[in-house]
Amino acid sequence: MWRLNAVCHKAGRKGSDLEEFKFKRRAHEKELRRARKDSQLVSKRLLLNDDEEEDGSMDTLASDQVVELFKMVRHGRDFVKKEADLRALRKALRSPSAHLILIKQPNSIAILVTNLCGPNPQCRLEAARCLHELSHSPHSEVDSLRLRQATPYLITFLSGQSPKFTELCLYTLGNMCPDSENVGDMLLAQGIIPALNSCIQIHRTNLAVVEAVGFTLSQLISANYATGRIIPAVLASGLIPHLLSVLTPDSQFGLGPVIECAWCLHYLACSNVDNGALVAQGTLLHCTSLLVTLGGAVAKGSIEEGMELLIWPLLRCVGNLLLSGPLGALQPQLNDSRLLAALCAFPQAFLQTHPALARESVWVLNNLTAAADSSVFCSALFYLNLVPALIQLLPFSHGINIMVLRVLGNIAHQGREYCLHLAQAGLLPALCATLKMADPEVVTFSLEVLGQLMASDPQLAEEFVRQSGLPVLEAIQYSNQETIRLRATHLLEHHLPPHCTVDTSASP
Numbered sequence: 137m138w139r140l141n142a143v144c145h146k147a148g149r150k151g152s153d154l155e156e157f158k159f160k161r162r163a164h165e166k167e168l169r170r171a172r173k174d175s176q177l178v179s180k181r182l183l184l185n186d187d188e189e190e191d192g193s194m195d196t197l198a199s200d201q202v203v204e205l206f207k208m209v210r211h212g213r214d215f216v217k218k219e220a221d222l223r224a225l226r227k228a229l230r231s232p233s234a235h236l237i238l239i240k241q242p243n244s245i246a247i248l249v250t251n252l253c254g255p256n257p258q259c260r261l262e263a264a265r266c267l268h269e270l271s272h273s274p275h276s277e278v279d280s281l282r283l284r285q286a287t288p289y290l291i292t293f294l295s296g297q298s299p300k301f302t303e304l305c306l307y308t309l310g311n312m313c314p315d316s317e318n319v320g321d322m323l324l325a326q327g328i329i330p331a332l333n334s335c336i337q338i339h340r341t342n343l344a345v346v347e348a349v350g351f352t353l354s355q356l357i358s359a360n361y362a363t364g365r366i367i368p369a370v371l372a373s374g375l376i377p378h379l380l381s382v383l384t385p386d387s388q389f390g391l392g393p394v395i396e397c398a399w400c401l402h403y404l405a406c407s408n409v410d411n412g413a414l415v416a417q418g419t420l421l422h423c424t425s426l427l428v429t430l431g432g433a434v435a436k437g438s439i440e441e442g443m444e445l446l447i448w449p450l451l452r453c454v455g456n457l458l459l460s461g462p463l464g465a466l467q468p469q470l471n472d473s474r475l476l477a478a479l480c481a482f483p484q485a486f487l488q489t490h491p492a493l494a495r496e497s498v499w500v501l502n503n504l505t506a507a508a509d510s511s512v513f514c515s516a517l518f519y520l521n522l523v524p525a526l527i528q529l530l531p532f533s534h535g536i537n538i539m540v541l542r543v544l545g546n547i548a549h550q551g552r553e554y555c556l557h558l559a560q561a562g563l564l565p566a567l568c569a570t571l572k573m574a575d576p577e578v579v580t581f582s583l584e585v586l587g588q589l590m591a592s593d594p595q596l597a598e599e600f601v602r603q604s605g606l607p608v609l610e611a612i613q614y615s616n617q618e619t620i621r622l623r624a625t626h627l628l629e630h631h632l633p634p635h636c637t638v639d640t641s642a643s644p
Contacts, residue, residue: 180311181351182272183304185265196231206238210247215256222251222262229269235278238270245270249285264290264304271311280312280319287312288326294335302339303348310352317361324366328356329373336378343389346382350396353379357403367409376404376414380422385446395446398423402449402456411460420457421469423450431478434485444490447482451493455500463507473516476501480522483529483536491534498529498539505546514547514554523547523561530566537570541581548588555592564589564596564603571608576617583612583623590631597631606632 197205205225212218228234238244251263267286270278280287290305309328312319332349339345353375357367382397401419405411414420427450430443458466479501483494504513517523526544530537544563548555563585570582586605590597600606609632612624 179314179355180272181307183268183307196233197228199237202228202234202237203241206241206244206247209251210243215259218251219256219258219262222259222266226262226265226269229266232274235270235273235275239278239282245283245285249289252286253289261301261304264293264301264308268304268308268311271308280316283312284319284322287323291323291326291328291331294331295338297338299339299342299345302335303345306335306345306348306352310348310355313352313355314359317359320356320359320361320366323356324369328352329366329369329375333373333375333378336375340378340381343386343393347393347396350379350382350393350400354396354399354403357400357407362403363407363409367404367407370404371410371413376401376417376419380418383422383426391440391442391446394426395442395449398426398446398449398453402453405453405456408456408460411457415457415460415466415469418469420454420466423454423457424470424472424475426450427454427478428472428474431474431481435477435481439485444486444493447486448493448496451482451496451500455496455503458500458503458507462509463504464509467512470504473520476504476513476516476522477520479504480525484525487529487532487536491532491536494529494532495535495539498526498536498543501526502539502542502546505543510546511550514550517547518554518557518561523558523563527562527566530570533575537573537578538575538581541570541578541585545581545585545588548585548592552592555589555596559589559596559599564600564605567600568603568605568608571605571612576615576620579612579615579617579620580623583620583627587623587627587631590627594633598633601633 202225205221205228208221209218209225212221225238229238245267248263248266251259252267254260254263267283267290270283271280287309290309293305294302296302309323313323332353336346336349339349353370356362357370359366379397379400382393385391385394401414401423405414405419427447430447430450433439434443460466463470479497482497486493504510505517517526523544526540529540544558548558567582567586567589570578571586573579573582586600590600609624609628613621613628615621615624
């Protein structure tokens with residue numbers, strides 16, 4: 137039985153540097169898409185059948201052999217013989233070169249559709265498998281528009297009772313979704329969304345089918361054109377409660393269905409079409425609850441294979457939903473303080489293997505602590521003794537230390553008492569180290585946090601000097617970045633103790 141081996145995928149933020157952050161986020165997403173492709177986390181899925189080897193390999197047939205197989209399918213009358221011919225054709229289509237040969241034959245897709253709708257169930261199954269092979273084709277000539285004759289029937293079959301056949305139809309439709317806006321509009325007009333809604337209810341106890349529904353829906357709503365008509369239709373369809381009901385991993389089946397449905401929720405949240413509706417239906421509550429569960433497992437060292445592929449969309453969904461309204465209005469769905477512990481556990485666990493995931497986790501923390509009414513979360517970070525774990529992340533690059541500095545800046549913004557607690561947690565010597573780093577952005581954020589600490593209490597400025605921070609600030613005055621030089625000079629002139637001798641005459 138086929139199982140999901142890998143999947144991968146946007147987020148948002150508010151702040152004074154919003155446009156710059158959006159630009160970097162778009163560049164990061166481009167890198168993610170490239171990594172997804174390079175890691176064979178492909179958008180299209182190919183189901184393996186019971187009669188095939190796991191790698192799906194077979195000998196490539198010559199062109200005339202493929203043509204002869206198709207002719208036998210087209211002219212065959214005996215169902216037993218036709219089933220065998222369709223099976224042989226399907227196996228031949230495992231070779232991509234056979235795809236181009238087949239579609240050049242007159243009425244080839246129409247013949248397959250005729251068998252797909254025929255009276256013999258085995259011939260229907262093999263015809264569906266042939267279409268599935270074509271839907272996975274790497275050739276641009278074999279696109280979804282060429283296969284569009286089959287889509288009304290594939291959608292109709294989603295209401296059938298055969299899980300195996302339904303799963304096959306779902307993955308075939310899912311493979312066709314990303315090709316073009318025309319395909320998306322066609323599938324929408326043919327009723328794919330109500331069909332998916334009905335399908336996930338009919339087969340709610342069959343996790344293989346539920347996983348396939350999640351895949352097909354994620355393919356449909358992840359396209360650039362989906363925000364216009366498709367996502368609003370999904371939000372109005374009643375699918376969301378069914379997706380949320382899947383967010384409970386099954387220990388025997390695996391994480392596949394949960395991962396697919398989590399990506400669906402992520403795409404819906406990052407579209408910003410109607411995040412209020414997602415929150416109202418409990419999406420934030422369900423996603424944070426699952427993150428708490430996963431965080432507890434990670435903290436105990438129980439990391440299941442593929443778990444990061446589930447944590448990723450959950451983090452992004454939560455991070456985006458946190459931006460959908462005032463934090464106070466969302467707090468009823470954020471009442472489990474263990475969420476903060478989970479968000480600190482993920483970076484520790486995945487720092488070496490998936491540093492981007494560590495950054496995403498701290499990004500959610502940033503969104504929790506950046507709002508005007510976030511003091512309860514800032515206080516909880518101290519109460520749960522999580523700030524030292526965050527400070528320990530400051531030496532790490534890949535954007536992790538920058539995001540940690542944002543969080544620490546959010547905490548410092550809460551006032552003097554918070555700044556004193558940050559100093560007690562060891563932030564000042566850590567800032568001495570980050571101020572020496574080569575990354576100008578890290579130095580800039582370090583200066584901002586340091587300025588907040590010094591402005592809150594003169595004793596913290598004196599403590600910074602005792603931590604040998606004065607020579608570090610003086611050295612920054614020779615930076616080739618004017619903004620950094622000015623920030624350092626401002627701190628030296630306005631926040632250090634009067635008895636410190638400071639040379640601020642460095643040439644620009």
